[in-house]
Amino acid sequence: MKPRRLKPADFLRPAPEMAHALIGCVLLVDGVGGRIVETEAYDMADPASHSFTGPTTRNQVMFGPPGRAYVYRSYGIHWCLNFVCDEEGHGAGVLIRALEPLQGMAVMCERRGLHAPRLLCSGPGRLGQALAIEHDLNGLRLDHKPFEVLAAERPHEVVVGPRIGISKAADVPWRFGLAGSPHLSRPFR
DNA sequence: CGAACGATTAGCT
DNA sequence: GCTAATCGTTCGA
Numbered sequence: 001m002k003p004r005r006l007k008p009a010d011f012l013r014p015a016p017e018m019a020h021a022l023i024g025c026v027l028l029v030d031g032v033g034g035r036i037v038e039t040e041a042y043d044m045a046d047p048a049s050h051s052f053t054g055p056t057t058r059n060q061v062m063f064g065p066p067g068r069a070y071v072y073r074s075y076g077i078h079w080c081l082n083f084v085c086d087e088e089g090h091g092a093g094v095l096i097r098a099l100e101p102l103q104g105m106a107v108m109c110e111r112r113g114l115h116a117p118r119l120l121c122s123g124p125g126r127l128g129q130a131l132a133i134e135h136d137l138n139g140l141r142l143d144h145k146p147f148e149v150l151a152a153e154r155p156h157e158v159v160v161g162p163r164i165g166i167s168k169a170a171d172v173p174w175r176f177g178l179a180g181s182p183h184l185s186r187p188f189r
Numbered sequence: 190c191g192a193a194c195g196a197t198t199a200g201c202t
Numbered sequence: 203g204c205t206a207a208t209c210g211t212t213c214g215a
Contacts, residue, residue: 040196048196050211058211075197076209082196095196125197165196185197 003150008067015041024152032104037178044091047168051091078125123185
């Protein structure tokens, strides 16, 4: 039987809870993607979050309705994908950091210029490149084309740790991963 | 208007 | 482990 597709109401949860719940779900963009194996939570009370300083032109989508995509450019080079969650106006989101590639392997390999499944989607920038995430997807609903987010079909063992690549609140354990997955951007310890 | 700074990655030591 | 690449956003003058 086919897994259930997540709808906006499924995203009405605090960021850490949402980030935990997304592990094991499947993310597809135009039919290309895989299982979510790594996430990070951010919210308005968090000094490391883009939403911390309040709404701006860049982060306004984070303050809009939950269940949408927040896309931003990182280090002037990479596109990263977040899911807006919690209640509208809360500025909460979940950064999708890594996938286990499942569908559209050939397309992802071509976009990444690789054939090693390990490195296709194991990192937020790599994932963005493999799924062709660009700024035109910013603000789009996750339950409409080209997105598809499918519920996990069974429970998964989740590991928790501190977030990566930030200087503020680096000790907050808001990074979540699928235990033992070889597709994590970095191992948990 | 200028300057500093990344929610990163690849490549080299 | 260290650093360059590269550019939009943000903040101060």
